[in-house]
Amino acid sequence: MVCRSGLDPVDGALRRATPSATDERVRSVLGIVSSRLPPAAFLVGSDVGDGYRGDATDEKGALPPVVLRPATTDELSLILSACNDLRQPLVLQGGRTGLAGGARPMEGELSLSLERMKRLSPVNVDAATIVAEAGVTLQEVQAAANEAGFFFGVDIGARGSCTIGGNVATNAGGIRVLRYGMFRAQVAGVEAVLADGSVLSSLKGLPKDNSGLDLNHLFIGSEGVLGIVSKACLKLWPKPVTEANALCVVPSIDAAQDLLVRLRQSLGSLLSAFEILFPEVYAGIARGGFAAPPLPLPVTGGYYILTEIQGQTGDSDRERFSEALMDALDDGLASDVVVSQSSRDFEGLWRLREASNSFIFSLSNVVGFDVSVPAASMARFLDRAAASVRAIDRHAETYIFGHLGDGNLHYMVRSPEHDALADAVLTAAAEAGGSISAEHGIGLDKKPWLSLVRSPAELAAMRRLKRAFDPHSILNPGRVFDLEPSHAGEKVCP
């Protein structure tokens, strides 16, 4: 049964990579995998590049001795079944663009990368769906939808490298949630593989199906702790006929919220994005040259709103957008507005929004939080968080930007006091009735604060799910929550 050809050199490479006697288990996994799957299905020792040590966060983890790289669901199932039998823990890796450390390997883990599962079905025009394997990038799905005359509802900065498996597993959000919803709302069905290798397939993409328990939603946003999303059937939307965006300056966060309410009322479902750059972020982009000069609006000390519409009826949509913005200007909700007049303007304004990431990444010693807060308590949250930050480090610099249309702010602080700041900002978000992780997930890095927003009963329910679906805890162990509630990593809400 077991084909030995190719095993010895692999074994030799592995012995050099993991020479200790405790690695017998790794060698057993590799023995099974190398005897049953082609050589491309695994990387060993020096073939494992440094990129497998983590995600888009600065902190890197252990270099995994082996990267398992299935190309099909059957290969994935075989790998999982072997690892489950041998109790071999795995870190799951997609595009490794996460911001919560979920894909950062811990000592003793092998990497399971979905990077070779790259098949993308043709668009099903009747059903307005497309089926993608886990390793297909978001950009590839967007392009395929576009080519078939459709639109995909989620967009995030990492579109070129993030992958559908990770997008589903982390319930990615991004810039158009207020129109299209989170990634969860784009999913018509998933194929998932459990730790024991069993495959759950639900790719029919029916808009209505109450035939037994829904299993799709178990895996959406699960961060890989319950099973591995190997394929997803994704919903597509009609391609917009009109797209336009605008940059506005508003004097305060209250004015920004008033402008949002106004645009929602006057534009309804035309409104597709409502992003904010706080004054310090816009000034930083200008100062550092992160967007091509001249900037569309001068640096004023105000708050900058990038808003967008997508419509189906052409010029009349564009007119409604301009009118709504001019009314806001007349009524003093905004002090200045520039509306895109060409696709070049349109792209330019979006690049300005994306420049906020480049600006933030250029700074050293920054700790970032991804919070969401109900509109009614936004101002209170910002005041309390600012006061707490000042109390911890009066030299701290705060840079805030993000998706105000969803109440979701990326709250970045430049200061060495990372842990104390996390306690302060995340507690303020929790006390405001908000989320400590609106779209980035919990992974390893936000786990200590999860109990600020989830009750002991909820955490116990998460553990029930983990034990039911991954009883030997081989899938992303220790991510999101620990199996034992008394673990030191779980803080008690102050």
Next chain:
Amino acid sequence: MVCRSGLDPVDGALRRATPSATDERVRSVLGIVSSRLPPAAFLVGSDVGDGYRGDATDEKGALPPVVLRPATTDELSLILSACNDLRQPLVLQGGRTGLAGGARPMEGELSLSLERMKRLSPVNVDAATIVAEAGVTLQEVQAAANEAGFFFGVDIGARGSCTIGGNVATNAGGIRVLRYGMFRAQVAGVEAVLADGSVLSSLKGLPKDNSGLDLNHLFIGSEGVLGIVSKACLKLWPKPVTEANALCVVPSIDAAQDLLVRLRQSLGSLLSAFEILFPEVYAGIARGGFAAPPLPLPVTGGYYILTEIQGQTGDSDRERFSEALMDALDDGLASDVVVSQSSRDFEGLWRLREASNSFIFSLSNVVGFDVSVPAASMARFLDRAAASVRAIDRHAETYIFGHLGDGNLHYMVRSPEHDALADAVLTAAAEAGGSISAEHGIGLDKKPWLSLVRSPAELAAMRRLKRAFDPHSILNPGRVFDLEPSHAGEKVCP
């Protein structure tokens, strides 16, 4: 601790209702409940009305000896904890309007009714949400939304008696799924109580929250087998400025589908309903006088489409609707069209659609199926199902109507051969890549056919969930699936 007052009369009533020695367990449950909760929290013996014997299907179950009726989440938790400790099985009852027998009591079960949990929060205008307890009716939510200037996205015929707990637990659908989605899409969060009495509360209603595993979706559409939905935070939509509907006659099912594609393209998100009455249903309504004469269009032998728009921009929406329908008429997609010109017309056309239910309920010996099928295989499904029905009973009469916009048809057959017909019609739906229960759920009545559309791995995953959340199987036991796969109730796909 235990207050004995009131227990003895209760105990006496129960002894009369369930005199056997095996009912010691029921008396123990009632002992705990009657000592800790007010008398309104339970009905015993002759106080238990016949309505508790079932749902909206003809078949009635055992009369439960006790109906447990908590008024608050705390009371519900106490009741569940007691029943779990004593291993007392419960049938869960909301508005008892289901069509799959899920709320039909089996021998030995007590009823747990949510009918006294009736609190409805004020609308949260900032967040566009409302929080309802399980026993609030759908119509009460619709009315509260309307009063606050919002719209609730789901409507079904049972609106006046079905309740939010049941709507969430069965993922109700109805007439506007193509615009607003199923009930699942209306839920911003739930409070659920597990079999052991622990309460999982997620009622913040944040549009973006990836803080740990989502637990809401576990309970949506779970038909009560994993926990009890005690409250739901529901999303509201902007109230439409324009509503209009129209009745069209089309010559064939293919033409009906072409009309749907055409209206989707020309009306986009304006389109809010697309319902069909097959020729035999329209003729039956006319013949039986189930709609007030004169009917808006004569009986022609064609297929009747009731379609609706909801818009935000007034007369221009109405004009687009009329133009799209006139174009369809000009192009021969429809042979006759009548568009509502007043709210009286509008209501009248909807009453005509609802008359299909009255007509069907007036017939004896009818077995009904609630299937959905992908658009591309709809014609094939209808041909195959019709041939199979004829082969089983050449005198069978078939009546079809429903939500063609979602591929969801209510397929009703008048014939004594209920089981053979179920095998035939549900197999045809499954072979067409469809669902054997699009919106009604599985309950007791569709359970034998679940394995036509769900794999052994999926059924095993459902059992894992059941064992994890209700290890003593006290919540709706035997509904949806059996705990043991070899159970005779589970058919093998032919």
